[in-house]
Amino acid sequence: MGKYIVRRLLQMIPVILGATFIIFAMVFALPGDPTVGKCGERPCSAEYVAKFREEHNLNDPLVVQYGKYLGKFVQGDLGTNYYGIPVKEDLAQRYTITGRLALMAIAFEAVIGILAGVLAGVRKGRFIDNLVTVSTLFVISIPVFVIGVFLQYLFGIKWGIFPATVPSLDAPTSSLILPAFVLGSLSIAYVARLTRTNLVENLRSDYVRTAKAKGLTKNRAVGVHTLRNSLIPVVTFIGADFGGLLGGAIVTERIFNIQGVGGYIWRGINSRDGVAVVSTVTVLVIVYLLVNLLVDLLYGVLDPRISHD
């Protein structure tokens, strides 16, 4: 197990290098000059442009730029963005709020999604099953910004149950409930369907028949003997989804005025701020890989046939 984890961690290094270089190259391949618009309506002076390019190593070839960047990165220096603010500080704040948001969305997925899936699977073909199947289809077919704005209007403005927007970066958890639900809504629907399908499949399996023949209660036959196997694909999905939620929260963050990671990447790309974008994405890649490792380790817990020796 320990060996397995070390091997997996080592395998991450080339993946991180490759991913960050591709992003680095893509950011610099974008047309446009990062100094445009920095000096108000007028074009910037030649001295300013020269100084700016020198400071940010923009005159070096791409590979050298990447090398210099990487050298600082491994020392824990994520560089400064084009506004002169250390990227590290920005990221710490923004990953905190987006991380909280994503974790809450994952919690919604796991609790509501699995619960709805189990209820639908156990009562296949009955009312609750149809309700879950139709409502999840509904959620899947509506774009998230429509759901977001709609729920913001209903709960935030009309009924005033939750704050309509998130006031600041250190906002209370209660103000994140609505955005987290919106962020997780699509995945809640997927998790519910995935759980339902797998549960229905496993309920037909021989070992569930054995559980009945052993005189176990129906709750035990489903809850203990069926659910565990049915959750393996669901865990995979939720794990992969966490990375997606961190980077892909941009729409939800915009709706609820959350200054998170998505918006930071968006602004970085628009202002050709390579350092900011690459650092943000590198952290994203690392988190994604770590969550994947965690999911793989969880498999071993859920299914003893999967061994990590």
Next chain:
Amino acid sequence: MTTTTTSSAPVSDYKPDADGRLLEVDDLHVEFHTQEGVAKAINGVSFDLHQGETLAILGESGSGKSVTAQAVMGILDMPPAVIPSGAIRYCGQDLLTMPEEQRRKMRGPEISMIFQDALSSLNPTFPVGWQIGEMFRQHRGMNKSDAYAQAVRLMERVAIPAAKERVKQYPHQFSGGMRQRIMIAMAIALDPAVLIADEPTTALDVTVQAQIMALLAELQEERQMGLILITHDLGVVADVADRAAVMYAGRIVAKAGIDDLYARPAHPYTRGLLESIPRLDQKGQTLAAIGGLPPNLTRIPAGCAFNPRCRMAQDVCRTDVPALRDVGQQKSACHFAEEVLNG
């Protein structure tokens, strides 16, 4: 029960009648209501089972053997299965009218079952000892470590080597024969009076088949269980069964003592089955097979269900359903049973 192997075993509330009769299935019908129509899986099956007796139920796939067993166990999925009529009496009490909770509590301590494919029938995600011990924890409220101790005792009883070391291993870490032994250990854990074995050796090598059958016979003798042995393999049951019932299209078409069944079949279907067993002394000859396929249960032929495949079929076979009647020492549901018996 005459044999108790656990000190904490409670006395059963159920007592067989004076003849030692445990189970009585009476004119049982089972239907499956599907989108293609109503499949009549069981059409009036009756048999009984006594203490210490082994009854073999023989037939091809789709003849209703497993459905009968699952109806007795009460583990049919209803719906789609429906039991429109009939009775299954265990020690005089009708299981079909009993509250589900009472019936559930009988599964394990009174009636128990083992299945064909032990790998898929055991839960892959729990240790085997945990699965055996679950019987004691759930039915007797035993704590975890005592239940594990019971699991070790049972695994030793079914001759699993190094039971103590292997009790916490998972099903996939055992061979096919060992897995079936674990299934058996689980089924006999609470000393049931009736054990139903549904194709217990079909998924196993021939040598292992013999070992498992010997183990079942031994346990049955030791505990005086009533054993129902369901199989399509006539070779497997010859040595262990006392009586046999042959099923075809959801009916019992022949019943006989096991020796009579092999020596003097009184139904053309039984005879066909016996002729289709390969024999070493007939090497080089074409193996006799029963032509055609078992009928679709949504469209069972009129008259005798076997008539389209029967060499002896006459007009009467296509119109009248033959009743199961006495023919010598046996019972046969054939209009020409005497001719079959004597021919």
